[in-house]
Amino acid sequence: MKNLQKANIIRIIIAIVIVLIISNWFISKNRTALPAGSTGYQNSSNNTNTGTSKADGLSVASKCGFKITSPASGAAVSFPLTVKGTISHTDAQMKTGCSWNEINQRAGTAQLFYYVNNSVWQSQGVAVPILTSGTLVASTSAFSVSLNFLNQGVGLRSGSKMKITFLENEVGITNPKTFDFYVYFK
Numbered sequence: 001m002k003n004l005q006k007a008n009i010i011r012i013i014i015a016i017v018i019v020l021i022i023s024n025w026f027i028s029k030n031r032t033a034l035p036a037g038s039t040g041y042q043n044s045s046n047n048t049n050t051g052t053s054k055a056d057g058l059s060v061a062s063k064c065g066f067k068i069t070s071p072a073s074g075a076a077v078s079f080p081l082t083v084k085g086t087i088s089h090t091d092a093q094m095k096t097g098c099s100w101n102e103i104n105q106r107a108g109t110a111q112l113f114y115y116v117n118n119s120v121w122q123s124q125g126v127a128v129p130i131l132t133s134g135t136l137v138a139s140t141s142a143f144s145v146s147l148n149f150l151n152q153g154v155g156l157r158s159g160s161k162m163k164i165t166f167l168e169n170e171v172g173i174t175n176p177k178t179f180d181f182y183v184y185f186k
Contacts, residue, residue: 065098112148
């Protein structure tokens with residue numbers, strides 16, 4: 001009786017391992033670039049000043065005074081990745097009605113996503129704060145945010161499209177701006 005139970009447990013474990021191997025193979029085989037005809041440019045908010053979509057589907061590196069200076073849009077990146085940029089607080093930017101909210105040296109959050117099965121953006125981890133160096137008195141604040149991606153268990157192929165979604169500081173705002181910035185996994 002005990003030998004029969006052990007044999008059944010071993011069969012179940014083997015079946016689970018086989019299912020996991022097949023599932024992982026199927027997922028990694030179907031993980032490629034965006035579908036044909038998709039630009040990959042996504043404006044997640046109804047705010048203006050989103051920049052212009054490029055022919056290759058990559059977003060422009062600025063929105064409402066929030067500007068990415070490094071890495072370049074569409075760059076092949078490795079991890080950990082440090083994204084750097086500036087936030088403009090000039091009168092001209094404020095008069096457009098489209099400025100990025102920064103409070104107490106925090107300009108919101110950044111979250112990394114990778115593309116799964118040609119259909120879904122998947123996040124790994126949680127959003128991290130965007131810390132700035134400026135105050136509201138300065139016309140421009142610099143920011144830096146570090147993101148990490150652990151490819152173990154994910155199996156993302158080199159050249160796969162990734163996006164970083166920036167969410168404006170939500171304090172006192174009913175409709176915070178978002179900004180998607182696209183890079184490629186190195």
